[in-house]
Amino acid sequence: MTIYIALLRGINVGGHNKIIMAELRNSLEQLGLQNVKTYIQSGNILFESDETEELLQTKIHEKIKEDFGVSSVVIIRTAEKIQQIVSQSPFSDQEISEAESSCKGECLHVALLPTAPSKANSDKFLSFVNEKELSVINGRDVYLLFYDSIRNSKLGNNLKKLEIPATVRNWKTLMKLSSMIEEAKRMKSK
Structure with missing residues (x-):
């Protein structure tokens, strides 16, 4: 099983x-x-x-x-x-540590999708990446690193640009x- x-x-x-x-x-x-x-x-x-x-x-x-x-x-x-999602985070320990030092709440999240997004939709979504909101798409999984907060973030609020329903879990939940x-x-x- x-x-x-x-x-x-x-x-x-x-x-x-x-x-x-x-x-x-x-x-x-x-x-x-x-x-x-x-x-x-x-x-x-x-x-x-x-x-x-x-x-x-x-x-x-x-x-x-x-x-x-x-x-x-x-x-x-x-x-x-x-x-595999947990062991292959695309963000370095230094990036995560820096984000944790300034983030309000959890800084590292993964949006899990039922299917991989198209290249065009991925590009639309990734256009919202900035120095305080990072993302890497790996197939059906979207890693998100926030230096401030996921709440009211442009990146978090634009997951809909992937045009696939997603559910987001913070790193603590994935580790558990x-x-x-x-x-x-x-x-x-x-």
Whole structure:
């Protein structure tokens, strides 16, 4: 069985699209997903399945819509891909350290997309990069480094230029998901 991470967009944000994580875990177990675990309330789900990313994306989206009345974008990544995202940050330790020293809140984020954006849309989005807001697009993943804040940033507010729905996670969340993956791998090997 493959270990996957599902990332839901817009769950439990600002009092909208409320889903209790225990209920979400139960709902997803009804789909046959194994060892379902969640992290915080924003829709980060670790599970195991033999099905493909594409099929899981559709099934999870439909199940959430059916059980909770919420139509959320569902982004799926394998455990290996999440760990690759974490291990291959395009920003240097020095860039991250400098950003952290001036940033209000989390400075490093990754926007995860269901498919890679077109070159034209990537170019439109990257035109908003400046000395305080950096970005690197790597396939379906968009790394974002802010020296001030993601809130009200031109770069963050223009993710829509990619013309693909995205869900954004800060680095702390991705690191926690990576450690949950390591724990799940340890449990599988026992």
